[in-house]
Amino acid sequence: MNQRLPVQGAQGDLLRLVATGKAESRADLARLAGLAASSVSLRVEELIDAGLLAEEGSGTSRGGRRPRRLRLSPEAGVLAVADLGAHHVRLGLLDLSGTPLVIEERPCEIAEGPRATLDRIADAFDDLLTEHIPPNTPLRGVGTGIPGPVDPATRRVVTPSRMPGWNDFPVAEHLATRYDLPILVENDANLMAVGEASCWPGSDNLMVVKAGTGIGCGVIVGGHLHRGRGAAGDISHVRVRSDSSILCACGHPDCLEAYASGAALMSALTESGITVTRPADIVTLVNDAVPEATSLVRNAGRRMGEVLTVLVNFFNPDVVAVGGSLSAAEPLLTSIRAAVWERCLPLATRDLEIAPARAGRDAALQGAGTLLLEAALAGP
Amino acid sequence: MNQRLPVQGAQGDLLRLVATGKAESRADLARLAGLAASSVSLRVEELIDAGLLAEEGSGTSRGGRRPRRLRLSPEAGVLAVADLGAHHVRLGLLDLSGTPLVIEERPCEIAEGPRATLDRIADAFDDLLTEHIPPNTPLRGVGTGIPGPVDPATRRVVTPSRMPGWNDFPVAEHLATRYDLPILVENDANLMAVGEASCWPGSDNLMVVKAGTGIGCGVIVGGHLHRGRGAAGDISHVRVRSDSSILCACGHPDCLEAYASGAALMSALTESGITVTRPADIVTLVNDAVPEATSLVRNAGRRMGEVLTVLVNFFNPDVVAVGGSLSAAEPLLTSIRAAVWERCLPLATRDLEIAPARAGRDAALQGAGTLLLEAALAGP
DNA sequence: CTCACTTCCTTCGATTTCGAAGATAAAGCG
């Protein structure tokens, strides 16, 4: 099982370089792969014969002969990716280079349990495939993001909150019964981090914070997703300094999540008599200059910033990217910045960029595409 | 300049595998390097001819013919490494596999400035070389640990505290005037982390805390030292929760260092009328069951544990190793463990080991050896 | 002890990869 792309040896590296957009010509490939130009030409020839690569016109000259541009062939295949949320799923098809072919959002209650949910996703994939993709184009991989911790060893969901019936469920195995393909199961914040990372070329170490209903975080170290033992990236259950004391769902007092998550802000607003149903509503209130909302968001940013201070000193990333629905509220980022600049070591903030996420709503799907391409190219 | 080992192509990989102790025979090499057995034999032959490898008897059988054991030749060369402290320097010579040949400690005031200090180290290297090493054995690399931040890009010291005259000094360039060799300049806690990492086979993600006069920390991610932009691993200037307020030397209130460093503990003891001159004295007091000392150490451990909680959740390492002179005080580790176990996510602490450092006093020197071997083998 | 089996290492022809040289194609320039 797990049919991988029909490539061998150096072909995989070359295909990866073209798919990730790092190389567009044989000359690029020779430079980046460290192979002789002649070897590259041979391998490329094979890849074209195999229908994976295609030549497409010529690129722009750099002072000499114009390169013959290489592209992934449309028939090379597609990837089916999904990002599962609490009440809906965002899913779509990408080509092997991660370019979205079709993306849509469907309602989907995660509380219905893993079987129903995963089957719903798979059905949606089938719909999209028959509707948008020529029948001879092969599916090369299937992946999904999960709003909870995933054990990378077993690829099962582990002790998720708000996901009844999912604990210890073998997600990858279940999908494998429907697809004889590389299958990816990963935490949603991690996927988002991978997707975001490709928007920051030159930055190898990133923290990507997802500020939505909850607070997620993905970590990219040396260009690769850092999983640790499966739980890496959690910042929501860190204790924050506070006068009062709020008990978090995890059983500990004063977790960041209890003060700064979208859920926490929403219940605080409700208490002051303002009704909101989604984190995005908070952003609207802030944009309408409702003082209670602005103050709450500013406070949340300061608290997140205090936590990030510790992590920036320790991890010393190039970039902290802030995404998620709450990130659209400007005071959030401003307060985070203020807290980090104030307290971090000058050496750690010297070249640090704290910025809004660049990848947009499909970051997680793009990230899934990146990881799936790796999986499809990985050794036998 | 920077004469590297006379190896090319795959030879480097093979030499590295033997030097790091991962391979002991041609068969091991073939397995680990992914080369054909025949190619390995050829390369090994060349390395033996070059005087870098040597055959040494035979190993133990695994059910068939006994392997012919491979070792680094003693004439392959030596590495000169130093670990600079505030008032002394620990330095020595290693063979290419990192085995100490001779190690000694000399008094050395870092406050005398970089030129005097580095020349003193180089003189000591010369002494050791003439005294202990046959004259035809080449020196293959020189490295030193610095008790302050080092910019990995420029290999200069950056804004160090307690190192007058060192700021922005080009340490590597200065050493390069005396040695036409690979030169390593690295923060001491980072070196210690690298040395410690080799004592935890199978663990790819480590945090190594050095609890001495100050509090240092080195991070190993995926088996490699994580430098970030040069400041990674700092945990000493993290704000801790506290009722009182102490101003740290860095200008911020309530840094961990101001509460839990050896220096802080010493001044607290002095205030209670107990005289101590070195962090090791605190350990003695604790072992003699002096209640003030024990209580202070326990408190320091709890505070360090609280900070580590955040980092363990985020980084999710396999191991947190605690070294440095203070680590010999048992209550320190116990309190750290208690704080981390209590507050961290179960998923993060599931397989986490919080343990005393294994590498001993020469951890940093061994780490320097590991990194220097890499540098000496790296491409031209 | 003999015989089958395992592992280690080398030999040697087949294959792959390389790299220098040349062919192709374009830009810059007087």
Added chain:
DNA sequence: CGCTTTATCTTCGAAATCGAAGGAAGTGAG
């Protein structure tokens, strides 16, 4: 417009690498 320069890509002999086969040296079972 021809000339030089630059860059891309291919050709082809040289060199490195591989892999199958086999010898060497051991273990263990009958």
